[in-house]
């Protein structure tokens with residue numbers, strides 16, 4: 448088994464599959480711009496794309512991969528279940544639609560996007576059992592969750608057979624999310640960190656800037672490198688070719704322990720979140 452794809456390390460998941468540690472996210476990439484952005488990212492060298500049904504751009508992801516002239520097997524594709532389709536029959540239909548929008552007969556990874564504990568009578572267990580079907584029939588090579596807190600993961604462990612391969616959660620220096628990450632490490636659930644540069648908010652931080660100057664790199668590269676050295680999987684989003692490139696070129700320097708600690712110490716606790724709290728988030732698209 449190779450351990451990298453290009454310069455990007457491959458992380459072993461608990462089901463034996465492997466995922467490139469660095470990918471490209473497409474949240475808030477306009478539908479019409481997605482194919483070109485994905486193609487651009489693949490040309491830079493990214494081989495892992497993170498999308499979701501709720502982003503409305505799965506079709507563009509499939510087109511971008513096709514336009515780049517790559518074989519399906521060369522790209523790791525993740526998508527996620529729409530919040531409106533947690534009931535098993537709805538989830539089955541939604542998964543069929545995801546595959547058809549992407550123009551593929553399998554995804555590498557399929558996630559429950561949010562636990563929605565205040566909706567569906569708090570039942571995300573039936574939803575997870577439905578994802579187990581997709582894994583069993585091979586149409587999702589790996590299955591996982593997103594925005595699950597420790598108590599949600601414990602509930603799955605009590606009620607179901609399959610340990611999620613990943614938990615995709617908000618992680619960046621203003622919200623390192625270390626307790627949920629630690630549960631993942633203990634139970635062999637890989638952590639994927641979303642909004643890895645806090646949507647740009649951490650890039651002006653004096654500590655980030657000081658480290659960037661010391662290493663002669665861009666602030667975004669410092670923060671992404673921090674994630675990589677902590678062992679998490681990340682997929683920064685940018686529609687700008689130069690930023691896509693910068694965000695990809697993070698494998699020719701190493702931060703010292705002191706810098707890693709200084710960045711982790713930027714933790715602002717709960718106010719550091721850029722997104723909603725998973726315990727109360729209850730959004731269903733129209």
Ligand SMILES: NC(=O)c1ccc[n+]([C@@H]2O[C@H](COP(=O)([O-])OP(=O)(O)OC[C@H]3O[C@@H](n4cnc5c(N)ncnc54)[C@H](OP(=O)(O)O)[C@@H]3O)[C@@H](O)[C@H]2O)c1
Nearest residue numbers: 472473474497641642643644645646667683684685686690
């Ligand atoms: N599971 C979930 O609930 C969830 C939630 C949020 C995100 N995600 C996933 O995580 C991915 C990444 O998170 P995100 O898109 O929220 O935030 P992000 O990657 O932390 O930040 C993206 C923002 O930063 C800017 N940016 C990117 N690279 C930059 C650079 N080198 N210098 C300066 N600015 C830069 C981008 O602007 P430009 O595009 O204009 O360059 C964009 O506004 C998403 O695309 C999605 O795949 C998942």
